[in-house]
Amino acid sequence: MSEPKVTEELIAKHGINADEYSEIIRILNREPNFTELGIFSAMWNEHCSYKSSKKWLRTLPTQGPQVICGPGENAGIVDIGDGQCVVFKMESHNHPSYIEPYQGAATGMGGILRDVFTMGARPIAAMNSLSFGEVTHPKTRQLVNGVVDGIGGYGNCFGVPTVGGEVRFHAAYNGNCLVNAFAAGLADTDKIFYSAASGVGMPVVYLGAKTGRDGVGGATMASAEFDDTIEEKRPTVQVGDPFTEKRLMEATLELMATGAVISIQDMGAAGLTCSAVEMGDKGGLGVRLNLDDVPQREQNMTAYEMMLSESQERMLMVLNPALEAEARAVFVKWDLDFAIVGETIAEDRFVIMHKGVCKADLPLATLSGSAPEYDRPWVETPAAAPLGDTPQIDPMEGLRALLSSPNYASKHWVYEQYDQKVMGDTMRMPGMGAGVVRVHGTNKALAFTSDVTPRYVMANPVEGGKQAVAEAYRNLISVGAIPLATTDNMNFGNPEKPEIMGQFVGAIKGISQAVSALDMPIVSGNVSLYNETDGTGILPTPTIGAVGILKDLDTIIDGVARDGHVALLLGESSDPLGGHLGQSAILAEFFNREDGDAPHVDLGAEKRHGDFILANHTLIKACTDLSDGGLAMAAFEMAEAGGVGIRLDTDETPALFGEDQARYLIACNFDEAEALMVAAGQAQVPLRSVGTFSGDEITFGAATCPLSELSEIHQTAFARQAT
């Protein structure tokens, strides 16, 4: 079969610009052939190379005594004591999900689960952070239904509990939804597997499902903006098979136990190309592949197609040849492909043979290490204009506006489509704050949360970046967990625009300050750029996935508010109006305004207040942090969870709906409240009583409404509008 000639048009179609092409010629000292061009494009696209973001990602704090492995491997690894570790990462599947919501979201789940079990960890928890366009946009309902169905269809079959996540709606996502999938797994610290190959002449083994033409060019597609040719891109979306993934996970973990695995890497974006190059590069070795031996699902596949296929549920491994029979037996047991497709070589070459012909011969280390790196021009986001006048509102009308918004309505319609309890260790389900999963067979538990407030990041990238981390921190604290570490999923627009790059740089700075102050280093992450449609960018959305530990199950804060409990507010507002309303939920949902600055995050106060909660957890029955919707929303949610009314003394709009940070609402009995007040005095943290839980009404000052009526709105608004 003759291959297309490498023309200027073909080069452009591969997303390679003129400077990058000159660099390829300089490296090779010749023109690349078609297959080689494809390999370069796969390695050098934004999705795989992080060429626009690397410079700034390097500035993130990634170290700490708890960190076993930071960014750079398939997932980050954090010590949880007793010879065990938690392995986790968050990754986006935005573009595929917009084009084909079910399969895009499903394979997003598949990819993140593989990242975790490739390292030898059994996945124990999943979360999803989803951002959609306005509910009135004609595409939104189809996307919501398809994405949720796809996540459920994959995760439920695979058998991992979903314990948290977020769902938001905003016009800025109308043409570009976000699907960020998080997975965490559990491993023994002395049984972690990495991707670096070692040893010359070692067999390179292909594991899992067969290779088809699905997803050819997917990583390049994910690195481009959308326009009206989007439907033509549907064939670049992969198709998921969770049943094969489940078998691949079981087989891989069994295989690892045999001692046959020298190194292993999952085939994700740019499939065989990325995985082989990464294993070779990290081990300082070359790789020779013979594509005739690759298990193929379709006939007459070319070298180009096989090297760029993104068929799912596949792994590449370097095998200890002495244990080949044992390794093969495991894959026969699980009815999965096991094929030796190449070997490691001493020379620094990436050699691709197909039907006796050399289809590519590239310098491997250079291919991996010389991906372009850009210092994109950026401009600082201008300071937000001051908040306009905001009149006092009827507090019940304000609360109703929030409860009936799909952004703040209960998301049970979503969570109920995900298995939350499989594996038998789920202690706290999604819906309110962090999810908690017991470490199987121990007296420890892990807490998980994912957070970001994109409208804050838009108004003030630095404070918004800090706030995403701070909210994740507070959600972990609210269940009594000690925050351990974070993963970041940076979703932004076109980095070639200085103002977008400025959002990215600002958010990175904010995240860095916060993870450093709160001791939650970033151990893994993912960057998704070019989230634009016809030149309009999304809200900057740096999603933070965070993990915390409960060293003893008894330290969990997991109760609910009861009749007679006191409502205590930890933290305070420094705003002269009595609450920070800039960029608040009430402003957006009630006034249809998005103005003012994001709330300032005092990281010192965050740490002091978090430490106070952990130190006094035995005095706290229930706890929730104040975030979107401020005190009013926190009070309502706590009352609803406990099935009891609440009376707050204030009816002031800023006090009820302001979104000042570093605050928590606490429920406890009178004696406990007295003890907490004494402790707060000693610790010099601001704590005061703001009301009491009792009866069956929500009362803010003089305004009152039955809890049942408000709960009805909260429980039904999402399905009514968004599905």
Added chain:
Amino acid sequence: MKAAVLVFPGSNCDRDLAVALRRAGADVTMVWHKDDHLPDGVDLVAVPGGFSFGDYLRCGAIAARSPITKSLIGHVERGGYALGICNGFQVLTETGLLPGALIRNAGLKFLCKDVALKVENTDTAFTQTYTLGDEVCYPIAHHDGNYQVPDEKLAELRGEGRIAFTYKDNPNGSVGDIAGVVSRNARVLGLMPHPERAVDPVLGNTDGAAMFSALIASVVAA
């Protein structure tokens, strides 16, 4: 009591079920679907939840034709005990060991939530520690839990007292609100809800523990 938990490719509640059985005192062996016989002296064969063979065909249809399933059928024909939960219930109906079929939920969505069940028959090894009419809370997690039998079969099941559990607030469209049924000799129970997810006080619900302890007590006594 000796219990065997069958493991099909795609089973994902196998460990959970083994944990619940062991917690109640059973001696549990995991048995791979390609095996052609059960361990000697097995009293109970338990078929776990999950997505056997991906459930790409009718749920449970391929598992019902696995080598180990022939041994399961032989075990039941000899009067042995069997328990099928969720996908396991689907497998038991596909083998014909229990009547009826489980089709897609009436709401067409996968549904994971806690549901209230009414105990309809306490004259089985599985339910003897409950009181007739007791309300228990078990979690459900299924896409195809809509139990269907023809009218005459429904009348027969009712007449023979073979409906073990009904839903208080039917989540999936099952005929007669049926959540679980037993065989004629009451030694085989299939149900969609997951009692094995409700046995541990740490997880906040122990309503399912009584089923496992009852089962073990009656097998040991028999």
